[in-house]
Amino acid sequence: QQPVQSPQAVILREGEDAVINCSSSKALYSVHWYRQKHGEAPVFLMILLKGGEQKGHDKISASFNEKKQQSSLYLTASQLSYSGTYFCGTVKTSYDKVIFGPGTSLSVIP
Amino acid sequence: GAVVSQHPSRVICKSGTSVKIECRSLDFQATTMFWYRQFPKQSLMLMATSNEGSKATYEQGVEKDKFLINHASLTLSTLTVTSAHPEDSSFYICSAGLTSGGSGAQYFGPGTRLLVL
Numbered sequence: 224q225q226p227v228q229s230p231q232a233v234i235l236r237e238g239e240d241a242v243i244n245c246s247s248s249k250a251l252y253s254v255h256w257y258r259q260k261h262g263e264a265p266v267f268l269m270i271l272l273k274g275g276e277q278k279g280h281d282k283i284s285a286s287f288n289e290k291k292q293q294s295s296l297y298l299t300a301s302q303l304s305y306s307g308t309y310f311c312g313t314v315k316t317s318y319d320k321v322i323f324g325p326g327t328s329l330s331v332i333p
Numbered sequence: 334g335a336v337v338s339q340h341p342s343r344v345i346c347k348s349g350t351s352v353k354i355e356c357r358s359l360d361f362q363a364t365t366m367f368w369y370r371q372f373p374k375q376s377l378m379l380m381a382t383s384n385e386g387s388k389a390t391y392e393q394g395v396e397k398d399k400f401l402i403n404h405a406s407l408t409l410s411t412l413t414v415t416s417a418h419p420e421d422s423s424f425y426i427c428s429a430g431l432t433s434g435g436s437g438a439q440y441f442g443p444g445t446r447l448l449v450l
Contacts, residue, residue, distance in 0.1 A: 225376070255438070255439075257441075263443065263444070264339075264426050264441035264442055264443050264444045265377065265426070265428075265441045266441070267335075267438045267439065267440060267441075270437070270438055310376065310377065320367075320379055320382060321379075321439065322379075323376045323377045323379075324376065325375070325376050326375075326376055
């Protein structure tokens, strides 16, 4: 079952913050986050495992609430290079495949 | 580290011909390789999962005789689209992982844009 992502699209000015949410109707083992720029392949950002993880990656961080089956990606002080489509991927068990969400298009403008 | 190459990057072929796409992990040995298909402005749809030396596992609705996958070594997997038709036109992306299943990161190749005329 494909996870739900919100918002579908967001436009930011440089320096603004954004939050992208990912939720699943099933219990999760882990959540993956990837960014894809137009015409390119997705790039791995981070994985969060069950246990209520929170991770940071420069000014991009994420949290995972396994009880709520939700994850959020936080982009702080956005830069032009943050533009792209962000996909979350959910995994039910450690041996299961990743199911990608529909994506959130993020555009950062000067 | 964790670089995956894919070749060719773009291919145009006539209907009825077969097209082979190669996926290589350049600086690591990939336990598992995944093949995805992506339509414009849509998500990544997993087609199949392959492990070195064993048969690929295809997702429901993906014809294994049409999309032949060979995982010859820990660094090379190939996808052959047999008797391609215009509806097979799409962006095909491979990824490689250090672990099977969902516990590890996937590293994606740059993708192959297939256009069948």
